[in-house]
Amino acid sequence: MPSRMRRRTVLPVAAAVTAALVVASLLVGEFDISLGALLTDPVAREMFFISRVPRTLSLIFAGAAMAVSGVVMQMITQNKFVEPTTAGTSQWAGLGILAALLLAPNLGPMPKMLIATAFAFVGTLLFVGVLRRISMEQQLVVPLVGIMLGAVVGAITTFLAGTFDLLQSMSAWRSGGFSGIVRGFYEPLWAVVVIAVLVYLLAHRFTVAGLGKDLATTVGLNYDATVLLGVAMVAVCTGVTSVVVGFIPFLGLIVPNIVSMALGDDVRRNLPWVAVLGVGLLLACDLLGRTVVAPMEIPAAVILGAVGAAVFVLLVLRQRRRVLA
Structure with a gap:
């Protein structure tokens, strides 16, 4: 069987694994929620709809949104190593969250999302503007520029947070954990579902x-x-997910590259698979964080960051081998 055909057969398997991970996310946790308990125990049923369902939905929405965002960033920059983390977009969103905390500590989630989105928009435009003024013949130059800009913005954010005693609040943003997601808090993530659908409709552009x-x-x-x-x-x-669930690194880098290797660069054809694999990867990281040190949790972003950094290095080495060849 040709190599490309073998790769394509993996995608349906990945979709089935993602569906299994969704079921596992609904059932795994410290509070015992089995199928029998859901049918007979009203407390278990209430906990299921208050905590488990919102947490799983937030994982699905955030995973799909950040994976799709990676595709868009890679298309508009013509670079496979760019996503919100390596373009500084997430760091600008964090600065926006800090600005909201400084200017209006009691501000609600929706205004915070608007401010974080505005900062992310300005920061990403700055990144794109810088790219237009430098040579992009070397693929690695582009993410290095984004990482440097993000590091500067992150350093400013940390300095201001330390100065105004808000480091603990900002650490919650950086952790990218889903343990605090409950009914009534995750609902703004429906907005990113709308964005994902719009990206699909405009994929040819x-x-x-x-x-x-x-x-x-x-x-x-x-x-x-x-x-x-x-x-x-x-x-x-980026702005909505940053406020609701926090920093989600490298997801938009790993998944689009894997799908692109299997299916090519047709955005419309790739997007459903990108969303599915993005959800599956984030669910897997969250489940691992829930179980490996139970009853404590490791935030999904910590595990995803380690996996993403390793994949990023592998992609860089792969690109280097192709250039030398």
Whole structure:
């Protein structure tokens, strides 16, 4: 069987594994919620709908949103190593959260999301603007620029948080954990589902934009408007997920690259698989964090960060081998 066909057979298996992980996420936890308990115990049933269902839905929504955001970022920058973490978008969203805490400590979640989204939007536009003024012949230059910008913004955020005694509040954002997700708190994540659907409907535009400005303009695409729209969508996904669940690193880097290796670079064809695998990876990290040190938890972002860093290095080495070859 050809290598590409073997890769394609893996995707349905991955979808089945993701479905199993969703069921496991609903059932695994310190409070015993089995199928029998759901049918006979009203307390277990109430806990299931107050905690387990919202947590699992937030994992699904956040995983799909950040994976799809990675696809959009890679198309508008024409670089496989870019996603909200390596472009500084997430760090700008964190700065927006800190600004909201400083200016209005009692501000509700929705205004915080708007502020975080605005900061993420401005920061991503700054990143794209910097890219237009430097040579991008080397693929690794682009994520290095984003990582450096993100590090500067992160350092400013940490300094201000330490100065105003808000380090503990900001650490909750950086942890990217789902243990505190309950009914009544996760609902804003429905907004990122809308964004994911819009990305799918406009996928052909991002596919053409990924060919470069000159070619995209030649075929009649308004390239600058498409880039601006992509940046806005990524900013919304990053801002909302940052406020609700926190920092989710590398998800938008790992999953789109895996799907692209199997299916190519057609955004519309890839997006459903990107969303499914993004959900599966985040669910797996969350379940591992729930069980490995039970009854304590390791935040999903910590495990995802370790996995993502390793995959990032492997992708860099793979790119280096291709260049040398």
